[in-house]
Amino acid sequence: MLDLEGQKLPVGTLDGRVAFITGAARGQGRAHAVRLAQAGVDVIGVDICEDIASFDYSCASIDELQETKRLVEIEGRRMHLGVADVRDFHALKAVFDAGLAEFGRVDIVIANAGMIRYADEEDPQQEWQDTLDVILTGAFNTVRAAIGALVDGGRGGSIVLTSSSAGLKGTAAPDASPQAYTAAKRGLVGYMQVLATQYAPDMIRVNTVHPTGVLSGMTMNDALARKAQEMGSNISQMQNALPISILDAEDIANAVAFLVSDEAKFITGMQWALDAGFSVR
Numbered sequence: 001m002l003d004l005e006g007q008k009l010p011v012g013t014l015d016g017r018v019a020f021i022t023g024a025a026r027g028q029g030r031a032h033a034v035r036l037a038q039a040g041v042d043v044i045g046v047d048i049c050e051d052i053a054s055f056d057y058s059c060a061s062i063d064e065l066q067e068t069k070r071l072v073e074i075e076g077r078r079m080h081l082g083v084a085d086v087r088d089f090h091a092l093k094a095v096f097d098a099g100l101a102e103f104g105r106v107d108i109v110i111a112n113a114g115m116i117r118y119a120d121e122e123d124p125q126q127e128w129q130d131t132l133d134v135i136l137t138g139a140f141n142t143v144r145a146a147i148g149a150l151v152d153g154g155r156g157g158s159i160v161l162t163s164s165s166a167g168l169k170g171t172a173a174p175d176a177s178p179q180a181y182t183a184a185k186r187g188l189v190g191y192m193q194v195l196a197t198q199y200a201p202d203m204i205r206v207n208t209v210h211p212t213g214v215l216s217g218m219t220m221n222d223a224l225a226r227k228a229q230e231m232g233s234n235i236s237q238m239q240n241a242l243p244i245s246i247l248d249a250e251d252i253a254n255a256v257a258f259l260v261s262d263e264a265k266f267i268t269g270m271q272w273a274l275d276a277g278f279s280v281r
Helices: 029-037 062-074 089-104 124-154 176-202 222-228 250-257
Strands: 020-022 042-047 079-083 110-113 157-162 205-213 271-274
Touching: 020 029, 020 089, 020 124, 029 042, 029 062, 029 110, 029 250, 042 062, 042 089, 062 079, 079 089, 089 124, 110 124, 124 157, 124 176, 157 176, 157 250, 176 205, 205 250, 250 271
Parallel strands: 020 042, 020 110, 042 079, 110 157, 157 205, 205 271
Antiparallel strands: none
């Protein structure tokens, strides 16, 4: 959030808190880490740092994850980084536990990791399963890795699941991965509502955010560029109501920084459309 002179506005009472963020090496995950660091938050950041065969663009690298750490440290905060696949609960939990041992607490969980295949399907069952597993099972594993420490901390907290405009409104898609993407992003809403109800007595708030297209590794790659050129591609349907073609990752991070702050302490169980009007178009 910016004031009229372009300066960062403070987001209330986040100083000294700790966030666990998946997909932290680039895109929205990096933007969340840096924005929260600006608000006084230390970060446990994780990314896969290797490619997944069924997807047609590269995952983030270890160098990108280390760059996120550098950017967090520029803001005067610390980052514990780890490499793990969100589909692998035990590897993810090991990274979280190491970060928890370093920082001694966790207050914020952002399940952000996600992938989609753009090319025509080749192995639809595998592509469906991998997309579901990264997005939906990955979010489940992320929450399960951290929820015990979040509850035991006794301070409440905030969980944000990164859904999508596709989680509010599906678009036509013939191939398995984009179908699974919409199913998984919609599934996050149901999972969020269960968690919001379950952990409300602990003052742990749970919400989904639903961005339209965002500048990130998922959108800035040759695979999407090729798909966008195809006549009849479902990507051609991704038109926002506002005259904005795509959002910056920082736009989403600013909104999430508010959502996890005490200024939003009564907001839970909500589906927040950060979509430039895509869902009402």
